[in-house]
Amino acid sequence: MNLEKSKQIYEEGIKYIPGGVNSPVRAFKSVNSSPVFISKGYKSKIQDEDGNAYIDYIGSWGPAILGHSNEELMEGIEDIIRDGLSFGLPTKIEVDMAKLMVESYPAIDMVRMVNSGTEATMSAIRVARGYTNKNKIIKFEGCYHGHSDSLLVKSGSGTITYGVPTSLGVPEEIVRNTLVCRYNDLHDIKKTFEEHGSDIAAIIVEPVAGNMGLVAATPEFLKELREITKEYNSVLIFDEVITGFRIAYGGASEVYAIEPDMACFGKIIGGGFPVGAYGGKKEIMEMVSPLGGVYQAGTLSGNPLAMHIGYKNIKLLQRDKSIYDYMEKMAIKLEKGISENIEKLGINATIVRFKNMLTLFFGKGPFNNYDDVQKCDTELYAKYFREMLNRGIMLPPAQFECMFLSAEHTEEDLEYTIKSNYESLKAIK
Numbered sequence: 296m297n298l299e300k301s302k303q304i305y306e307e308g309i310k311y312i313p314g315g316v317n318s319p320v321r322a323f324k325s326v327n328s329s330p331v332f333i334s335k336g337y338k339s340k341i342q343d344e345d346g347n348a349y350i351d352y353i354g355s356w357g358p359a360i361l362g363h364s365n366e367e368l369m370e371g372i373e374d375i376i377r378d379g380l381s382f383g384l385p386t387k388i389e390v391d392m393a394k395l396m397v398e399s400y401p402a403i404d405m406v407r408m409v410n411s412g413t414e415a416t417m418s419a420i421r422v423a424r425g426y427t428n429k430n431k432i433i434k435f436e437g438c439y440h441g442h443s444d445s446l447l448v449k450s451g452s453g454t455i456t457y458g459v460p461t462s463l464g465v466p467e468e469i470v471r472n473t474l475v476c477r478y479n480d481l482h483d484i485k486k487t488f489e490e491h492g493s494d495i496a497a498i499i500v501e502p503v504a505g506n507m508g509l510v511a512a513t514p515e516f517l518k519e520l521r522e523i524t525k526e527y528n529s530v531l532i533f534d535e536v537i538t539g540f541r542i543a544y545g546g547a548s549e550v551y552a553i554e555p556d557m558a559c560f561g562k563i564i565g566g567g568f569p570v571g572a573y574g575g576k577k578e579i580m581e582m583v584s585p586l587g588g589v590y591q592a593g594t595l596s597g598n599p600l601a602m603h604i605g606y607k608n609i610k611l612l613q614r615d616k617s618i619y620d621y622m623e624k625m626a627i628k629l630e631k632g633i634s635e636n637i638e639k640l641g642i643n644a645t646i647v648r649f650k651n652m653l654t655l656f657f658g659k660g661p662f663n664n665y666d667d668v669q670k671c672d673t674e675l676y677a678k679y680f681r682e683m684l685n686r687g688i689m690l691p692p693a694q695f696e697c698m699f700l701s702a703e704h705t706e707e708d709l710e711y712t713i714k715s716n717y718e719s720l721k722a723i724k
């Protein structure tokens with residue numbers, strides 16, 4: 296595969312951008328490769344600067360749930376642009392968007408739009424602290440909630456991949472109020488509440504963790520989080536930045552039938568634009584300025600163009616919920632094919648799936664928490680990634696991430712992927 300142009304752009308990029316990229320995982324460092332620079336995407340495929348095509352299982356890390364360059368989504372975009380890009384004053388589409396989100400996600404009565412998932416979780420934590428008048432928060436090891444200081448502790452995603460789960464530059468005084476528990480561990484959470492319960496403002500959790508590879512919460516675990524936060528008057532925050540409108544239209548809250556007090560969104564709700572949102576029960580959200588004393592603002596928050604595309608992305612999902620059945624059917628097929636390949640070749644690997652998300656772990660399960668996934672062979676994943684890339688398949692460039700299916704992945708895509716998976720596993724054995 297010729298990657299000459301990508302290499303040239305990268306050489307230029309590293310002079311001006313740290314690592315040549317604007318988000319660490321994109322550097323392909325942990326898979327010992329140089330990054331591929333993408334020029335365009337259509338449906339389930341993307342193309343790089345050298346003209347190589349790939350079946351895309353990143354999907355912009357989630358937003359491209361309807362595939363790339365979805366024609367219906369793009370329709371009318373020029374008219375929106377012509378009317379002006381940003382006013383810093385309210386627009387009707389922001390109210391339409393908020394209403395749609397509140398109707399779609401029963402746990403929230405009000406919602407605020409921001410520009411990223413990071414802003415959403417950071418703001419939700421501030422509101423929860425303001426509402427409860429307590430200081431401490433609980434997060435789980437291996438869960439990633441963006442890169443705000445108080446959440447960058449024993450984190451997931453690129454922070455595990457690059458060995459900085461707790462970032463430099465985050466003062467000790469700030470993280471002192473972040474308590475870290477083990478994912479899926481009921482005992483740990485009970486013990487932490489016994490010790491610190493009177494000062495715990497919130498629990499923030501990825502109800503299906505996608506940032507240590509794919510690790511779903513057990514229903515008992517989420518149920519316990521719901522009960523214990525009620526008992527101690529703490530706020531339960533579901534970080535649905537990945538799972539919202541993905542694993543079901545109503546996110547993890549719908550799948551597990553549990554209503555959090557607050558929820559955070561991103562990715563899909565922007566349809567590819569930089570958008571995040573946090574919402575919650577009315578009395579909690581009324582803490583937000585100008586109604587209450589918790590300050591949070593944004594020059595480009597609710598940007599009209601981003602809102603139009605995000606709104607439409609959600610509307611298209613709402614119109615045809617059979618998309619979710621289709622994506623799950625495709626994911627099951629992929630899971631089965633890969634699982635059979637693993638068995639045939641006797642490889643020490645496990646394919647894990649939840650709805651339309653998957654991770655191929657190079658190790659033996661079960662994978663219930665950060666310690667479990669840490670045992671995986673990341674070198675082997677790197678080799679596998681490169682083999683798949685050479686065959687025109689774009690996987691997450693790190694072991695501790697997920698593959699995302701879209702509504703545009705075809706049977707043919709999957710057959711080719713399963714065949715390539717067999718060849719790649721055989722090659723690295």
Ligand code: PMP
Pocket residue numbers: 356410411412413414416439440441442452501505506534535536537561562571
């Ligand atoms: N929460 C979760 C669960 C995420 O996966 C991410 C990003 N991958 C974030 C928050 C942060 O979102 P953003 O990158 O848009 O800041």
